[in-house]
Each structure stands twice: as structure tokens, then as C-alpha cells.
Amino acid sequence: FVSSPETPENPTVSVEEEVTSGKLVTATCAVSHSCPSDLPRVSWSHDGSHSSPSQPQNHGQWKLTSYSLTFTPSREDHNKRLSCSAEFKGKTVTGYKTLKVKYPPYNVNVVTKSSVKENDSVELTCSSNSNPPANSFQWFSSNGKRLAENPTYKLERVSRHTEAISCTAINTEGKNSSGPQKLNILYPPEIKSESSCQSKILTACVCIVDSNPPSEVKWFGPDSSKASSSTSIKQNESLTIFTLQGWLGFPETIQCIANNSLGSSFITLEAPQNGIIIYIAVASAVVVVLACILVYVVARRCGKRAAQLRVIKNEQNEMKITQNNKEEKGSDGDIYTNCPEGRVYDNWGCDVRPFSSDRALEDEAVYANM
Numbered sequence: 274f275v276s277s278p279e280t281p282e283n284p285t286v287s288v289e290e291e292v293t294s295g296k297l298v299t300a301t302c303a304v305s306h307s308c309p310s311d312l313p314r315v316s317w318s319h320d321g322s323h324s325s326p327s328q329p330q331n332h333g334q335w336k337l338t339s340y341s342l343t344f345t346p347s348r349e350d351h352n353k354r355l356s357c358s359a360e361f362k363g364k365t366v367t368g369y370k371t372l373k374v375k376y377p378p379y380n381v382n383v384v385t386k387s388s389v390k391e392n393d394s395v396e397l398t399c400s401s402n403s404n405p406p407a408n409s410f411q412w413f414s415s416n417g418k419r420l421a422e423n424p425t426y427k428l429e430r431v432s433r434h435t436e437a438i439s440c441t442a443i444n445t446e447g448k449n450s451s452g453p454q455k456l457n458i459l460y461p462p463e464i465k466s467e468s469s470c471q472s473k474i475l476t477a478c479v480c481i482v483d484s485n486p487p488s489e490v491k492w493f494g495p496d497s498s499k500a501s502s503s504t505s506i507k508q509n510e511s512l513t514i515f516t517l518q519g520w521l522g523f524p525e526t527i528q529c530i531a532n533n534s535l536g537s538s539f540i541t542l543e544a545p546q547n548g549i550i551i552y553i554a555v556a557s558a559v560v561v562v563l564a565c566i567l568v569y570v571v572a573r574r575c576g577k578r579a580a581q582l583r584v585i586k587n588e589q590n591e592m593k594i595t596q597n598n599k600e601e602k603g604s605d606g607d608i609y610t611n612c613p614e615g616r617v618y619d620n621w622g623c624d625v626r627p628f629s630s631d632r633a634l635e636d637e638a639v640y641a642n643m
Contacts, residue, residue, distance in 0.1 A: 281305050281313070284357045284368035292346045293446065294376035302340045302357035302368065313359040315340045318369075319350075348376035351404055377447030378403035383440055383454035389431055390535070391460040397426045399440035401449065407442035414438060415453050433458050433485065433511070461536030462488045465512075468529065472545040480515040480529035480540065488531040490515040494524040 281304075288300035306313055312326060321344030340357070356369035378401040389395045399410045412420040415437040420426060428435065437453035462484040470478040480503075482488045487508065492501040503515040515529065523544040530539040 281307075281359065281361055281364070281366055283366045284315075284359050286355060286357050286368045286370040288355060288370050288372065291373045291375055294346055294348050294350075294374050297343060297345055299341055299343045300355055300357075300370070302342070302359075304338050304340065304357075304359040306336055306338065306359075306361070309336050309338075312338060313361045316358050316360070317342045318354065318356040318358075319344050321345075346372060346374045348374060348379065348402075348404070350374050351376065373404075375404050375446050378407050378442035378444055378449040381440065381442045381449050381451040383438060383451050385454070385456065388457040388459050391432055391458050392430050394427060394429050395431055395456065397428065397438065397440070397454075399424055399426075399442055399451070401442035403442065403444045403446070405444050405446075407444045409443040411441040411443070412438060413441070413450075428456075431456060431458055433460050433483075457485070459485050459535060462531035462533055462538040464529065464531055464538050464540045468540055468542060470523075470527065470542045470544040476519055476523045476544055478517045478523075478527055478529070478542055478544060480517075480531070480542075482513050482515065482531045482538075483511050484513070484531065484533050484535075485511050486533050487511075487513050488533045490529055490531050492517050493528045493530065495526075 284305075285303040286300060287303070289298060292298045300317075302315060302317070304313055304315060315326075317323070319342065321342045324341040324343070326338045326340050342357075350372045351374040353372055354369040355372050356367050358365055358367040381399065381401040384398040384400050385395055397412075399407075399412070401407050409422070410424050411422050412426045414420055420438070426438070426440070428438075435456055435458060437455040439451050439453045441448055441450040462482050465481040465483060468480045470476065478492070480490055480492075482490060490503055490513075492503070493499070494501075501517060504518045505516045507514040507516075515531075517527070525544060526541055527544050528539055528541050531537060
């Protein structure tokens with residue numbers, strides 16, 4: 274703004290050129306105004322303790338009043354503006370100052386390749402955020418041994434057993450360290466000697482593989498054209514445990530072959546032949562056969578018994594029919610026909626035919642045919 278009786282100037286903010294993180298500092302804000310009895314309303318962009326305004330001082334037609342702020346800067350305040358605003362009736366003007374904050378290193382990290390092959394060399398860099406920048410570095414192994422004092426550190430012929438490494442960054446305000454950094458070393462499969470086969474209730478072969486990246490495993494018997502897959506796989510960091518289980522049919526030797534992108538490895542394991550399992554299998558087969566025979570015999574006997582019962586039932590039916598026909602003869606030797614039920618032996622409208630030996634023979638012939 275251009276200074277005039279109607280337009281106030283921007284406030285002037287004053288603070289140390291460099292402040293230190295965590296230490297109290299005081300900033301001032303000088304505000305021009307024309308009415309000491311009606312001072313402007315002043316606000317700061319940073320939290321802190323505000324002081325009462327000072328006595329106005331003449332500055333031409335304007336009066337100059339100072340306001341102060343006491344606060345504790347942090348590393349997040351570095352290169353940020355500290356502003357002071359004065360609000361007049363209908364108008365607000367703002368002044369600011371860029372803070373320069375000194376702070377010790379933080380966010381310290383070991384920077385390197387995402388992965389490196391075994392027996393190759395690799396360079397490590399210690400990175401950090403600080404003001405002023407770190408001017409000294411230290412490198413340590415995981416057991417605390419100091420390795421070097423440079424911003425970078427080179428490892429020759431790394432291996433899968435290379436220990437984790439950390440670094441420390443130092444500047445005028447202090448120091449800070451990274452966490453231990455384990456390198457990602459790539460190497461082909463190595464099958465451990467603890468791999469073996471055991472036979473208890475069932476046969477189980479275990480193939481323990483150390484590799485990075487993890488390996489795939491196939492199992493082979495005497496026929497190399499037929500591969501079997503693991504029944505279970507367990508991962509524990511770089512170690513992978515592959516298990517093949519089965520009841521019967523395991524050959525005397527079985528081969529475990531492990532592969533990853535860097536190579537392959539194999540081991541031949543002896544599979545114990547479990548005689549108990551074979552005995553149980555044979556005994557089970559015998560029991561099944563005997564059960565089938567028993568079912569067949571029982572079924573045949575039940576069939577014969579049913580046929581006999583049908584014959585006996587038919588004979589009983591024939592005897593009953595014959596008995597009923599005999600009861601229809603009258604006391605005088607005649608046979609009554611067409612008689613109502615209950616009236617066989619009276620003469621109420623019943624037909625009477627004399628009983629003859631020829632008639633008896635005919636009846637016997639009918640029952641014989643039945």
C-alpha cells in the first residue's frame with residue numbers, strides 16, 4: 274500500500290534471522306495507525322503468548338504501536354511465513370517474515386538398491402532431513418561395530434548372511450540414527466540337510482529350502498515323467514518347508530527338486546516302507562470281502578425262507594376253500610345253492626339238488642386243478 278492519511282501501511286514483522294527448534298523466540302509487529310484511542314485489532318499466524326501493545330510513537334501523521342508474540346518454533350516452521358495482520362474498520366493489512374529454523378537430523382534412512390544378487394557389490398547412502406545439512410556420518414553393523422564415517426558405504430561381495438546395517442547423521446544441532454537395514458540378497462535354492470522322510474501312521478517327506486526369491490518344489494519317484502505336488506507349504510522368512518504325505522505307494526527313494534529364478538537344487542530322500550500300514554490295508558481288504566460274502570449268504574437264505582412261506586400260505590388257502598365247500602352240504606346229503614346268507618339249512622326259497630357221487634368227483638377234480 275502507498276502511505277496516505279486514508280490508507281494504513283502493512284505491519285512490519287521482526288524476528289531473529291535464524292531460530293532454533295524447541296527454543297523460545299519473540300517476534301514483534303509494528304502497526305501504523307492514526308487513532309490511538311481506537312487501536313486496530315492485531316492477530317498472528319502462529320500460536321504463542323501475546324503481549325499488550327506499546328505506547329504509540331509519532332510517525333508523521335501516523336502513530337506507530339508494537340505488538341509482540343513469544344512462541345516455540347519447530348522444524349515444521351522452517352521456511353514458513355510468520356504473519357501479522359492488523360484489522361482496521363473496513364480494511365485489513367498484513368505483514369510477514371519467513372522463518373529460518375535450525376533443527377537436528379530426522380528421518381534418517383539407509384538408501385540402496387531394492388535387491389542385490391549374492392556375491393555382488395552394493396553402495397549404501399545415509400540420507401536425512403536437517404538444517405543445517407548433516408556434515409558427519411557413521412556406519413554401524415547390527416552388533417554395534419563401527420564400519421565407516423562417510424556419507425556412503427560400499428559393501429563388497431554381499432551374501433545371504435550379511436548383517437543388517439544402520440547409519441547416524443550429525444549436524445550442529447544434534448544427531449539421529451536410522452533403524453537397522455537388512456539388505457535384500459537374492460540367491461538360488463539351498464536344500465537343508467534336515468530334509469527327510471518319516472513313517473508313523475502315514476509316510477511324510479519334508480523338503481526344507483532356503484532361497485530368495487522363494488522356490489517352487491516338485492516331487493519325483495522312479496518315474497521322472499510323473500511329478501507330485503506338495504500337500505502343504507509353510508513359509509518362515511527365507512525358509513520354506515514343503516511336505517508330501519501319503520498312505521501307500523511311496524517308493525523306496527523320492528526326489529525333491531527346488532527351483533527359483535536364480536537356479537535349482539535337488540535332494541534324494543529315502544522313504545521308510547511301513548509294514549504295519551500294508552498289513553492294515555490287507556486286513557481291511559479281507560474284512561470287506563468277508564462282509565460281502567456274509568451279505569450274499571443271508572440274502573439267499575432270506576429268499577428261500579420267503580418262497581417256503583408262500584407255498585405254506587397257498588396250501589392253507591386251499592384247505593380253507595375245501596372246508597367251506599364241505600360245510601355247504603345239508604344233513605340229508607343234498608347241496609343247497611342260491612340261499613341267502615344264514616339260511617343254508619332251511620327251505621326258504623333255496624334250490625335243492627340231490628347229492629351224488631358224480632357231483633363229488635367233479636368237485637374233487639376242481640380242487641385238484643386249483
